[in-house]
Amino acid sequence: KAGVTQTPRYLIKTRGQQVTLSCSPISGHRSVSWYQQTPGQGLQFLFEYFSETQRNKGNFPGRFSGRQFSNSRSEMNVSTLELGDSALYLCASSLARGVDGYTFGSGTRLTVV
Amino acid sequence: GENVEQHPSTLSVQEGDSAVIKCTYSDSASNYFPWYKQELGKRPQLIIDIRSNVGEKKDQRIAVTLNKTAKHFSLHITETQPEDSAVYFCAAADTAGFQKLVFGTGTRLLVSP
Numbered sequence: 001k002a003g004v005t006q007t008p009r010y011l012i013k014t015r016g017q018q019v020t021l022s023c024s025p026i027s028g029h030r031s032v033s034w035y036q037q038t039p040g041q042g043l044q045f046l047f048e049y050f051s052e053t054q055r056n057k058g059n060f061p062g063r064f065s066g067r068q069f070s071n072s073r074s075e076m077n078v079s080t081l082e083l084g085d086s087a088l089y090l091c092a093s094s095l096a097r098g099v100d101g102y103t104f105g106s107g108t109r110l111t112v113v
Numbered sequence: 114g115e116n117v118e119q120h121p122s123t124l125s126v127q128e129g130d131s132a133v134i135k136c137t138y139s140d141s142a143s144n145y146f147p148w149y150k151q152e153l154g155k156r157p158q159l160i161i162d163i164r165s166n167v168g169e170k171k172d173q174r175i176a177v178t179l180n181k182t183a184k185h186f187s188l189h190i191t192e193t194q195p196e197d198s199a200v201y202f203c204a205a206a207d208t209a210g211f212q213k214l215v216f217g218t219g220t221r222l223l224v225s226p
Contacts, residue, residue, distance in 0.1 A: 100145065
């Protein structure tokens, strides 16, 4: 079966712009969580979506937002990009709510210049 | 908040040797402890996990041990092979509470032939 699909794989944006990243979970998986991975801060939790509702949010500024659609696909948006937003953004899907059985996608590498 | 410390940051071994990576967590409510392997440019992949009601779990050459009293858990890889070379992350979660993984900072394992 298809894994977790993230698009695009690579993005280059300019400071001040906004960006939208997409995550399609494994078929049948209803929970999507997002993580930011940087060399300095490691892997940090952004948010969790389940049944089109944000269930949890990590300690990130309001510039980071997301949503989930009825087919469980999720998008993440970052507005007013800063250089420090350069990172690998990973989404993980699971069958039900929670961290059990997470399957990660390959990520979107965002570079802000 | 929850914190997970991971040591060592780098580990070099000869093929066939054993490798041990150690993690310490701070939140006594944590009850789920997965380990992920991330090869260069690829997604994190779950290799083994353990829950707080179990002290040890094995899967072929990989084993994880958990000491709840000391809040320590460790990954043991026996008979290492060059293809084990990757970055390994430990993580902890309270599956009854905030549904997120708190990751360690990673261990770069290099297995030399």
